[in-house]
Amino acid sequence: MAKVKLTPELLKEIYYYMALSRALDDRMWILNRQGRAPVVYSANxxxxTQVGAAMALNRGEDWIVPYYRDLAMVIAYGETPREVMLHLLGRADDPNSGGRQMPxxxxxxRRHIMTTGSVVATQDVHAAGLALASKVLKDGRVSLASFGEGSTSQGEFHEALNFASVHKLPVIFLNENNGYAISVPARKQMAIMDVAARAQGYGIPGVIVDGNDPIKVYEVTQEAAERARRGEGPTLIExxxxxFVPHSSDDDDRAYRSRxxxxxxxxxxxVITFEKRLIDEKVMTQDELKAMQQRIKDEVNDATDFAEKAPLPDPSTLGRYVYAE
Amino acid sequence: MAVMSYLEAIRETLRQELRRDSRIIIYGEDVGVRGGVFRVTEGLQKEFGEDRVIDSPLAEAAIVGTAIGAAINGLRPIPEIQFADFIFPAINQIVEEAARIRYRSNGEFGVPLVIRAPFGGGVHGALYHSQSVEAFFAHVPGLKVVIPGTPYDAKGLLASAVEDEDPVLYFEHKAAYRSLKGEVPEERYLIPIGKADLKRSGKDVSIITYGLMVSYALKAAETLEKEGISVEILDLRSIRPLDVEMILDTARKTGKVLVVHEDNLTGGVGGEISALIAEHALFDLDAPIRRLAGPDVPAMPYSPPLEHAFMITSDKITEAARDLAKF
Amino acid sequence: MAQRELLSGLPVDWQKLKTMYYYMVLSRKLDERMWILNRQGKASFVISCQGQEGAQVGVALAMDPSVDWITPYYRDLAVVLVFGMTPREVMLGFLAKRDDPSSGGRQMPAHYGHRAKHIMTGSSPVTTQVAHAAGLALTMKLRGLPGIAASFLGEGSTSQGEFHESLNFAAVHKLPLIVVVENNGYAISVPQIHQMAVVNVADKASGYGIPGVVVQGSDPLAVYEATMAARERALRGEGPTLIExxxxxYTPHSSDDDDKTYRSRGELMREKADDPIVVFRNWLMTQKQWDDQQENTLLKKVREVVDDATDYAEQAPYPDPSTLMDHVYYSPRA
Structure with a gap:
């Protein structure tokens, strides 16, 4: 893919978000094990996949409709570490939900990250709807929904892809296939090897990509976004x-997969392989890497302290925002 | 002022709203070329084009779910569910998503959305084309539920629903579509959601109802007037939020309350109204509150004798109000 | 159809082919009678099988009603007739009489159901029946029963989430299931191009890892063969097949619809040239298996059956209003 221009700055930025996400994630588990955060869902x-996809979009302008595993995607999209930690700890100033939703x-x-619930696959339809508005309003935006492979069994996955393909909507469906829906392996979830095979039933491209290679994900996402902006309709990326961790801090994955x-x-x-690649290909020096890692460490510490000191929501706000105010 | 049917009032309001605000889109099953199975959207695709009046695939969860996304990205969608009975595949999107989005995002996201659906029976629609589903949604904070009982109210409530920043379910009674006629002003006007309307003033018995039943109750009141019984009729117009003040006012005024709805008795809107009166106006009552509602069977049967046995009629209302007046 | 290979090597059973033809004609004539009764004001609602008889009979006759189950949709008059619902029973349902075996007059016409005949009760929200069929098939698999389940639906229903969920479930568990999409090109008024971005519904099968087969519905033999193959596959434990x-x-969606608003008369006329009943009759005649005399005898017999069913149902009692509250919950049958 010759047309993709990956500057050293962009490569470093991709690495920065990946490493920042991992560091935040690790800190969340510590806080959970210390009894300071009730539950953690990881991007680990x-x-x-997440950073590669996010960086290929017009961040803050195109819509993303993430799922609970998308920590790296949302920080690459502009949610700050402080905001992430406010959310984890259910603080009043959590911009995601004011402490109302689970982490x-x-x-x-502000960054065009759509609000998301716990019922899987609802977001696929929302992304199609966001794209429907973009088509009608001709605002040039693309929407991206991300989801696990388990949620492709839901009817709404099907309805969303069908609707989007009939109306040629500017939307990308990004499946982060990690092989397990909590404990249920993919072979019990579907009778096909690749989620991408489902694309054929909608007359749209289905693309398989190595999700551990941010550059490859960046490239296929960029291509899907261009296709969407040309009015050619949706793409399914797998x-x-x-x-690397259990489904959540309440799960024990030893019950269903081997060490x-x-x-x-x-x-x-x-994170490790990309770091090695940047060093090997001399995109980054060891010193630069160390400096970046120190910066990440500082940011995570700052975010944790900031959020822990931040106030909890006032009980009197329980009844607010049921309707518009 | 033009005399219009309930259906025409809805269609003309949709047309007026589509002309007024380019962000409004309509979509659903058969709403385009066919103009809807009841012809409510007839001619709208021709006037506004296929981008604004869209025939969607046959998938209710997708219809509502995409409307949520479209609303958040700047449109004002008015999706149609072809029959209220077919709304259940979309419950996940309506209750879990649309109703909770503002709350769960601490006020950051909102879903300005009007879901229209024809409901109700008495049209040989049987179990799956006759249901009243309002109580399911009236239970859910975050949703608003309106049910007009006259062509005039149909227009004003629909315009308000379109302007509302939150999801509104707008239920239209199928039997009212062509049977109810009334004067409807040409200019745009709003009827506030949550505001009931005193359709008739009286002193002996209050009938609290909504939708098609309003016209049935008015007919019953005329019959009873000849018998010397004076009936007051409160048309709720909104099922959520309820106009608590007007409900209590009429209960206190006549001291005898009959609540009427076609929806099943148990867990119906009548239970909530009765509870409100019992909580706040019990000692103003001269008789126990009475509810006249659809019987507790899963839905309205098809065969004429069974359908008639289910359906609330003017005669049944007359009888119940007369009994109550004599208490 | 005239160019086709005769039954692709299957043993020719002319009696079975004549039975196929009989059911096609019977369902067409019953259906036509329903429209007459509707126009006479004797029935408030009709929804038709006309034009789809070839597809319906082809599938149903390839099945074994003694062990198989079906979950039909509202257009499947010919399917339920083959499965053993009698014309009298059909008319009792159509006129909403007490003894209607489908629902005792509770449902709209064409919402078929007959436990003894292995016809699962159906409703109006489309596509729920596909999940039910997968469930019936799951029981057959778990209990080692010899039959299969077949579910029928229109192409519009394939947009519903339950279509996807059911096929996925059945494919994962290799259930003995056949999903038959009777693609008539329109979901009420909505043409297929507004329903899906693929030419063939059968293309959707690849997303589930199962075979998707396209057959011409006006060729009941082709449908029959495809169903036989799918049924054998299902019985071998290899899982579901999607048949399109x-x-x-040939009629509007229902007696409440006006199809002139969304499709041209020219299109309708062109399609009618491929009427499965006419095509099949002509083929039987060219095979020297059918002649005018047999045709007249058949039509007379069918007319008698339809007259009898109509008279019987018209004279049958309505349900008693006092039974309105029956069967909300379980009660032991008297």
Whole structure:
């Protein structure tokens, strides 16, 4: 893909968001184990897919409709570490929900991150709807919905892809296929090897990409976005990846997958392999890397402190925002 | 002022709103070329084009779910569910998403959306083309539910629903479409959501109702007037939010309350109204509150004797109000 | 159809082919009678099978009603007749009489259901029946029963989430299921191009890892063969098949619809040239298996059956209003 221009700055930025996400994620687990955060959902392992896709969009202008695993995507899209931590700890100033939703239920209007619920696959339809408005309003925006492979079994996945393909909507459906819906493996979820095979039933392209390679994800997402902006309709992207942690802090993944399998995937840890690549290809020096890692550490510390000191919501606000005010 | 049917009032309001605000789009099953199975949207695609009056695939969750996305990205969608009975595949999108989005985002996101759906029976529609579904939605904070009982109210309530910043379910009674006629001003006007309307003043018995039943109650009141019984009729117009003040006012005034709805009795809107009166005006009552509602069977049957046995009629209202007056 | 290979090597059973023809004619004539009764004001609602009889009979006759189950949709008059619902029973349902086996007069006409005949009760919200068929098939698999389940739907219904959920479920669990889409090109007024971005519904099968087969609905033998193959596959434990029968409906969606608003008379006339009943009759005649005398005898017999069913149902009692509250919950049958 010759047309893709990946400058060293862009490559460094991709790495920065991936590493920042991982560091925030790790901190969340610590806070959880210390009893300071009730629940954690991780992006751990998915960072390449998420950052690669986000960076290929017109960030803050195009809409993303993420799911609960998309920490790296939302920070690449402009949600700050402080905002992430305010959300984790259910603080009043959490911009995602004011402490109303569980952690990892993203939503940041300022950056065009659509609010999301817990019922999987609803966001696929919302992305189609956002794109419908873009088509009618001719605002040039593209929408991207992301979701796990388990949620492709939902009727709304089907309805969204069908609707979007009939109306040639500017939307990208990004499947982060990590092989497990909580404990249920993909082979019990669908009778096909690749989620991308579902695209054929809608007359749209289905693209498989290595989800642990941010550059490849960036390229296919950019192509899908261009296709969408040309009015040619949706694309289904399947990024094959893996989550390195249990489904959530309440899950125990030893019940359903072997340690060997996890170890095998960890050899392809996207943060580590991409870091090595940047060094090997001399995009970054060791010093630069160390400086960036220090900066990330500081940011995570700052975000944690900031959020822990931030006030909880006032109980008197319980009844607010049921309707417009 | 033009005399219009209930259906024409809705169609002309849709037309007026589509002309007024280019952000409004209509979509649903058969709303385009066919103009809707009841012809409510007839001629609208021709006037406004296929981008604004859209025939969608046959998938209710997608119809409502995409409307949510479109609303957030700057449109004002008015999706149609072909029959209220077919709204259930979209419950996930309406209740879990549309109703909760403002609250869950702490006021940041809102869903200005009007979901229109024909409901109600007495048209040989049987179990799946006759249902009254308002109580399911009236239970959900974050939603608003309106049900006009006259062509005039149909217009003003629809315009208000379109202007509302929150999701509004707008239920239209199928049997009212062509049977109800009335004067409807040409100019745009708003009827506030949550405001009931005293359709008739009286002193002996209050009938609290909504939708098609308003016209049935008015007919019953005329019959009873000849018998010397004076009936007051309160048309709720909005099921959520309820106009608590007007409900209590009429209860206190006559001391005898009959609540009428076609929807099933148990868990119906009548239960909430009765509870409000019992909580706030019990000692102003001269008789126990009475509810006349659809019987507790899953939906209205098709065969004429069974359909008639289910349906609320003017005669049944007359009888119930007369009994109550004599208490 | 004249160019086709005769039954692709299947043993020719001319009696079965004549049975096929009989059911096509019977359902057409019953259907036509319903429209007459509707126009006479004796029935408030009709929804038709006309034009789709070839597809319906082709599938149903390839099945074994003694062990198989069906979840039909409202257009499947010919399917339920083959499965053993009698013309009298059909008319009792049509006129909403007490003894209607589908619902005792509770549902609209054409909402078929008959437990003894293995016809699952259906409703009006489309596509719920596909999930039910997957469930019936799951039971057959888990209990080792010898039959299969078949579900019928229009192409518009394939847009519903439940279509996707059901096929996915059935494919994962390799259930003995056949999903038959009777693609007549219109979901009420909405043409296929506004319904899906693919030419063939059968293309959707690849997303589930199952076979998708396209057959011409006016060719009941082709439908029959495809169904036989799908049924055998299902019985072998290899899972579901999606069959798309290309067909056309000759009437408006229902007696409440006016199809002139959305499709041209020219299109309708062109499609009628491929009337499955006419095509099949002509083919039987060229095979020297049918002649005018047999045709007249058949038509006379069918007319008698339809007259009898109509008279019987017209004279049958309505349900008693006192039964309105029956069967909301379980009660032991008297």
């Amino acid at each position: 392992g998915h960072e390449a 990892a239920h993203w939503g940041l209007k 990024a094959k990846t893996y989550r 060997e399998e996890v170890a095998e995937w960890k050899k392809r840890d996207p | 029968a290309k067909t056309y409906r």
